[in-house]
Amino acid sequence: MRNNLHYSDKRQTEYKLMNGEIRMLETDVVVVGSGPGGASVALGLAKQGKKVVILERGRHHKRIGSTFAALFLVERCGFRFSQEGLNVFRALTTGGTSVTFCGTAVLPPSWFNDKYGIDLSEYVGEAREEIGINPLPDRLIGPAASRIMEAARDLGFQWNPIDKFIDADRCELKCPHCMLGCTEGAKWTARDYIQEAVDRGATLINRAAVNEVTIENHQARGVQAMTPRGRVTVNAKATVVSAGGMGTPIILQRSGIFDAGQGFFADPLLVTYGIYKGPGSWKDIPMSAGTLELVPEGIVMTDLADPWATFLLNAYWKGWRYLPKFSKYRRYLGIMTKVRDGLDGRINLDGTFSKPITYADRWKIDKGINLAEKILKRAGTDPESIFTTPVRAAHPGGTARIGEVVNTDLETEVKNLYVCDASVIPEPWGLPPVWTIIALGKRLTRRLETII
Numbered sequence: 001m002r003n004n005l006h007y008s009d010k011r012q013t014e015y016k017l018m019n020g021e022i023r024m025l026e027t028d029v030v031v032v033g034s035g036p037g038g039a040s041v042a043l044g045l046a047k048q049g050k051k052v053v054i055l056e057r058g059r060h061h062k063r064i065g066s067t068f069a070a071l072f073l074v075e076r077c078g079f080r081f082s083q084e085g086l087n088v089f090r091a092l093t094t095g096g097t098s099v100t101f102c103g104t105a106v107l108p109p110s111w112f113n114d115k116y117g118i119d120l121s122e123y124v125g126e127a128r129e130e131i132g133i134n135p136l137p138d139r140l141i142g143p144a145a146s147r148i149m150e151a152a153r154d155l156g157f158q159w160n161p162i163d164k165f166i167d168a169d170r171c172e173l174k175c176p177h178c179m180l181g182c183t184e185g186a187k188w189t190a191r192d193y194i195q196e197a198v199d200r201g202a203t204l205i206n207r208a209a210v211n212e213v214t215i216e217n218h219q220a221r222g223v224q225a226m227t228p229r230g231r232v233t234v235n236a237k238a239t240v241v242s243a244g245g246m247g248t249p250i251i252l253q254r255s256g257i258f259d260a261g262q263g264f265f266a267d268p269l270l271v272t273y274g275i276y277k278g279p280g281s282w283k284d285i286p287m288s289a290g291t292l293e294l295v296p297e298g299i300v301m302t303d304l305a306d307p308w309a310t311f312l313l314n315a316y317w318k319g320w321r322y323l324p325k326f327s328k329y330r331r332y333l334g335i336m337t338k339v340r341d342g343l344d345g346r347i348n349l350d351g352t353f354s355k356p357i358t359y360a361d362r363w364k365i366d367k368g369i370n371l372a373e374k375i376l377k378r379a380g381t382d383p384e385s386i387f388t389t390p391v392r393a394a395h396p397g398g399t400a401r402i403g404e405v406v407n408t409d410l411e412t413e414v415k416n417l418y419v420c421d422a423s424v425i426p427e428p429w430g431l432p433p434v435w436t437i438i439a440l441g442k443r444l445t446r447r448l449e450t451i452i
């Protein structure tokens with residue numbers, strides 16, 4: 001069941017016992033992180049009857065769906081910046097960043113198979129069936145998204161509804177915002193997989209931050225985690241690190257794998273807004289429709305409006321004179337431009353990170369802004385009102401790349417130590433990554449079930 005936030009009594013009791021009394025656990029597999037990567041592996045193995053322990057650094061926040069609640073899910077309330085000042089978002093909670101994602105699904109690029117011999121077709125198909133990934137029906141394409149689509153098509157773009165992780169039967173155009181957490185249970189999140197894994201016997205321990213992997217004779221033996229009640233040691237036959245593009249490289253570096261975190265992509269994005277006489281984008285499902293025809297150039301464009309607090313913050317970060325624009329928040333049409341950046345930057349052991357926006361990145365960003373402005377003008381927005389937000393990023397990944405830090409089976413140089421999340425994506429990306437990450441998790445499950 002979608003977003004059933006309450007684990008069964010039995011599992012809750014077990015969780016409390018673990019947290020309160022048990023200091024040492026034995027399991028088949030320990031999964032670090034409960035985002036799409038960790039959840040996909042955890043559920044796959046739980047279905048095979050394997051003993052799975054999931055260690056999640058964040059809490060199991062039960063209140064979602066409002067600006068106030070989202071502040072608690074998102075790391076540092078959204079105020080996380082690179083050394084160069086790039087704002088990067090991630091959520092630390094059961095389900096990871098998928099709890100606040102837009103629910104957009106894009107297939108993995110063909111180079112996964114052509115270049116790395118990783119054929120994900122079977123696994124993406126399985127995920128499509130299981131989750132019900134489909135474009136939104138017409139009734140859920142909001143008035144602003146429809147206006148933008150019409151204008152983009154008039155200008156010759158192939159601007160179409162995009163596949164979504166959204167169950168149309170449960171979705172209404174009335175809730176505050178997908179990015180604040182879906183309260184209708186319509187948007188799939190990794191919590192759905194975690195819930196099912198727990199129902200099948202997996203153990204989830206929240207507020208368990210893993211520092212490093214226990215390694216003996218070049219073999220992973222499990223992990224140690226710090227919880228509010230002290231240290232928990234988990235001994236496991238296999239260890240899967242799925243702490244996300246920014247969490248995983250730190251754990252790997254602390255475990256002696258120093259190539260992790262050297263270079264990463266963040267998929268920089270911005271939103272271009274213009275005031276419209278009809279309904280604005282704020283109430284539409286974000287990223288309902290867009291164009292993927294510029295993907296070869298490294299640009300994706302979709303309709304999108306920020307939740308009000310993010311709009312306000314970005315107006316402030318742009319400059320104090322942009323703050324009054326907030327008074328017209330509900331009248332803006334918004335178009336997001338997301339670009340494929342290079343693998344510049346670094347995640348440091350202390351959690352700080354560097355991510356420059358290069359000239360090549362800026363070229364794509366500026367092209368996106370230019371096209372967005374044309375579409376907004378065509379849609380009938382006031383040309384004088386058009387402005388863009390500062391650049392920010394929401395898809396950190398590529399920090400434990402296939403071919404460099406892990407092999408094509410997602411195993412590191414340390415035996416029985418695997419990585420499964422956005423970190424393993426081997427090349428600059430620029431696409432919504434969740435469908436690919438889920439597929440990688442399913443593929444890793446297939447391998448692990450034969451060896452443990």
Ligand SMILES: Cc1cc2nc3c(=O)[nH]c(=O)nc-3n(C[C@H](O)[C@H](O)[C@H](O)COP(=O)(O)OP(=O)(O)OC[C@H]3O[C@@H](n4cnc5c(N)ncnc54)[C@H](O)[C@@H]3O)c2cc1C
Binds near residue numbers: 092435
């Ligand atoms: C606003 C927004 C919108 C987005 N929209 C889309 C979209 O529409 N489509 C799409 O495909 N993608 C989207 N994304 C990106 C997508 O959500 C992420 O790329 C995806 O969730 C990454 O999955 P992951 O498993 O790699 O890591 P995460 O989802 O980041 O999960 C990692 C988990 O590991 C935990 N963790 C971290 N460190 C530790 C530790 N030391 N010990 C234990 N646990 C730890 C974290 O708390 C977290 O729960 C969006 C992102 C944002 C911010």
